[in-house]
Amino acid sequence: MTKILPNCPFSIIGNPNAAIAAPYGAEQAAVLSAEGLQRARREITTWPGYQLTPLVKMPGVARAAKVDSLYYKDESGRFGLGSFKPLGGAYAVFHVIEKEIRRTIGKEVTSIDLLDGKHRDVVAGVTICAATDGNHGRSVAWGSRMFGCRCVIYINEAVSEGRERAIASYGAEVRRAPGSFDDAVRMASKTSAIKGWHVVPDTAAGGNAEASGNVMQGYALLADEVVSQLPADRPASHLFVQAGVGGLAAAVCGQFWQAYDETRPITVMVEPHNAACWFESLKAAEPVVVAGEMDTLMAGLACGEPSPLAWPIMKTGAHAAMTIPDAAAAETMRLLAAGGNGDQPIVGGESGVAGLAGFLLASQDAEARALLGLDETSRVVVIGSEGDTDAEAYNTIVGRSGDVVRASATQGNWS
Ligand SMILES: Cc1ncc(COP(=O)(O)O)c(C=O)c1O
Missing domain, CATH: 3.40.50.1100 (Rossmann fold)
Structure with a gap:
């Protein structure tokens, strides 16, 4: 198999406690609920500049990764702040x-x-x-x-x-x-x-x-948007979402769980090698604090302690966890910026592309494909959680500024 991301070793484990066909339960609803979402929607959609962020279809990468479809929820334009935050x-x-x-x-x-x-x-x-x-x-x-x-x-x-x-x-x-x-x-x-x-x-x-519960409930709005943006008859089969403390992952997983019940997507948490507290926690079936420098390019994911509020959702909501090297994030940023083969160029930052990087690595590995049930019929959603929030770092990694990449996307000659 030709590799989209060569030379990027990664780790993956299945979550032994994953809820396979369980409905969204009271323990999860105590953290994120339909009423909570309704309230968040009522407030946030009245703020100046509120807009649905794009759910970008990437047919070129989907073909290369041998799946049916790939959707990138592009949060880089959210309220002009560069991320979903x-x-x-x-x-x-x-x-x-x-x-x-x-x-x-x-x-x-x-x-x-x-x-x-x-x-x-x-x-x-x-x-x-x-x-x-x-x-x-x-x-x-x-x-x-x-x-x-x-x-x-x-x-x-x-x-x-x-x-x-x-x-x-x-x-x-x-x-x-x-x-x-x-x-x-x-x-x-x-x-x-x-x-x-x-x-x-x-x-x-x-x-x-x-x-922090309100923080997560606010994030859930982006997952609710994704549900409304996906074709109703073709829901996602897989979700790859990056984790720092796990608030974003729990919000998206929890919202999809409420929307799709037992047909919710296979959910994979993605972390940097050096800050893998969720990987270790799911393996140990209890929250584990990871110490050390947490030296990673993926600055937003450099967290050593899972959020206790995310735990009740992700301890059974996650089906698998991956750890990826910095090189995978950097390669994925360049791949997104280049576009082509039917994909529009996208500005994705270091932490923002980690879910996509995890998906790409899993897609090119036969064992990971088998573990996650990834195949030609899979419809994959990844959360592009930031754009060039650190403009200098973006320029250094990609070799062009975010503005230049955005301009190339609007020129429309990438297909
Ligand atoms: C761009 C980006 N993506 C993902 C995350 C991870 O979110 P969480 O810490 O809720 O897991 C962060 C956290 O700061 C972030 O900045």
């Missing part, structure tokens, strides 16, 4: 403010009320705090500015200056914390407790399970 972080900011207004003056508010400037004095007294490896902080900072509250963001040493500048451009105060992403999460939680700030973590390990 505003769906979660900014939605959780809304809930903090909404609760604060209810607590102080006993009023129910919507996003529209806040955008209209109602209760500005209460909102201005709220300080939101979050830890981030880039995209979550940007989303929380953006949401805080949109609703009019103060925002403090902790980043760890490895976060690039480009990402730091992007967060600061939304008016947040950015502070560097020593150590890893998980250390920054602890610092944000501790400082917020002392100062009376509202911590909005993207992991329930971050000290505010309610906020």
Whole structure:
């Protein structure tokens, strides 16, 4: 078999506890529910700039990977922030403010009320705090500015200056914390407790399970969009989704599970080799914390601790887990940027393409194909969770800027 991604060793395991034909249960619904989605949809779709992000069909890569079809949910244009993250972080900011207004003056508010400037004095007294490896902080900072509250963001040493500048451009105060992403999460939680700030973590390990639940519920909107965008008579058979703390994976898996019940797609979690906490957790059938440098190009996935809120969904929702090398992400970014054979060029960032990279690696390996039941009839969905959120890194890896790639996509001569 000719390899689409040569020389990229990967690991894959089946989840021994995968729910094969089980319905979505009460344990999962306690985290993500139909009512929760309805609420998220009602708020988020009223924010300025809301649009369905594209579900791009990639017939050229599907042919090369010997599957029926491949769909790439391209989150690079979401609210102009470059990733899916505003769906979660900014939605959780809304809930903090909404609760604060209810607590102080006993009023129910919507996003529209806040955008209209109602209760500005209460909102201005709220300080939101979050830890981030880039995209979550940007989303929380953006949401805080949109609703009019103060925002403090902790980043760890490895976060690039480009990402730091992007967060600061939304008016947040950015502070560097020593150590890893998980250390920054602890610092944000501790400082917020002392100062009376509202911590909005993207992991329930971050000290505010309610906020991280809202983050995940906001993400679920993107999966709901995918369900509405896929042909109704040809649902997905496979989902490849990248994981950091697992919030995105749980949101997409949980939403597909509710939409399709026991016919939900085979779900594969994809992580970098060096930050594989979900791979280890599914293998051990309990949450496992992975230590070490977590040195990876896929900055958004450099997390060593599964989110305790994602666990009840993914412990049985995931059918398999993969770990991939940085080279696979870089190769996939270049492949997406090139387009051709009927595929439009797409700008996908380091973490954003990891699910697609995992799929490509599995598709070219006979054992992985057999394990996942991938064949010529498979209809695969991958979540393109970011674009060129770090423009410099993108340029270095792809050899062209995101703007040049976007321009080539609109010229339409790639087919
Ligand atoms: C671009 C991108 N993709 C995927 C993820 C993973 O999301 P989660 O940490 O919820 O698993 C992140 C997290 O920051 C991210 O920034």
